Amino acid sequence: MSEETKARDGIARWAKSMFDRGLTNGSSGNISVRLSDGRLLVTPTGSSMGFIDPGRISLIDTSGQLVSGDAPTKEIPLHSAFYETRHGAGAVVHLHSCHSVVLSVLPETDPDNVIPPITAYSVMKLGRVKLLPYFMPGDPAMGDAVRGLLGKRSAVLLANHGPVVCGKDLDAAVYAMEELEEAAKLTLLCRGLSPTLLTQAQVSDLAERFDVSW
Template sequence: MSALSATREQICRMAKSLFDRGLTHGSTGNISVRLDDGSLLVTPTGSSMGFLDPSRISHLSAEGNLLAGDRPTKEMPLHAAFYDTRHGTGAVVHLHSCHSVALSLLPEIDPDNVLPPLTAYGIMQLGKVKLLPFFVPGDPAMGDAVRGLAGKRSAVLLANHGPVVAGKDLEAAVYATEELEATAQLALLLRGAAATSLNAHQTARIVERFDVDWT
């Protein structure tokens, strides 16, 4: 199997895993992976992540031209913004996962760092997650908002919409997205409780130990 075919299969396999566990639903969510030649494999517009056909995955040139497969997701500006600004990005995952969306609606969250420091892994895998305002789906302004971060964040949470996470490869991006959703769920479960979060000293130790970008 060629590397291109293997990556198509991997996208479908991991997308189905997300769908089967309820982390995405209907035709929501999208995934992209950058190949060694700079071209991209992207889930098609209007497709369900639970029922992707590897042969229909969009293949785009490094310039964004469709080479093969169906038309790509309308959220390409989001994906392109991460590839263009975040060094080392090899994959981007965007979901409409329930708890992350719910967290984006709460008035008390810090827009510069939406996840409370509840676990070490939320800090390790995501760093600070920026809340971006609401945009109409497909609006190129979403990409502009990500570009405005100048590559400083690996993950953002779109208000009333969902998370977008970049990683060095597809596994890293998927795992970090799952961590974001799990931390959002914990935050909602503990809302109003006198929970013991990690303190500033503990957070700093994690940031230093795992070389987390905490800007």
């Protein structure tokens, strides 16, 4: 099986899995994978992640032109910004998952550190998550905002919109996205309960061991 075929099948499989588990709905959410030659495979615009046809996934060349497949998601600038600034990024996942969106609109959410260190796994898989301002969906300014982070964050939360994460490959990006949504749920459940968080020393040890920004 070729690299491209494997990536197409992986995108369709993971997209359906996340759709079936209620992590995205309707035609929301998008996924991209960067191939070893720099081309991108991207879920098409207006498509439901529960019914992605691998053969119709958009193939984008290194100059940003559509080579084959349906028209790509309008969030291409957002995806491209991660690939341009995060060394080793091989996949990007963007969802409108419920708990993460709720966290993005609450005034008490820390914009520089959306997810408090409740568990080791959120630190290990996400590092410090940045809340970015609201942008109209598809606005290229979202990409500019990600570039402004200078590659220091692998996960961001778009206000009134949803989370975006990148990973070294598709599996890693999906696992990180799942962790972000679960951590957002835990954060909301702990609100007002004075939870015992990981100490700064514990967080620093994790950040060093797993090479994440904190």
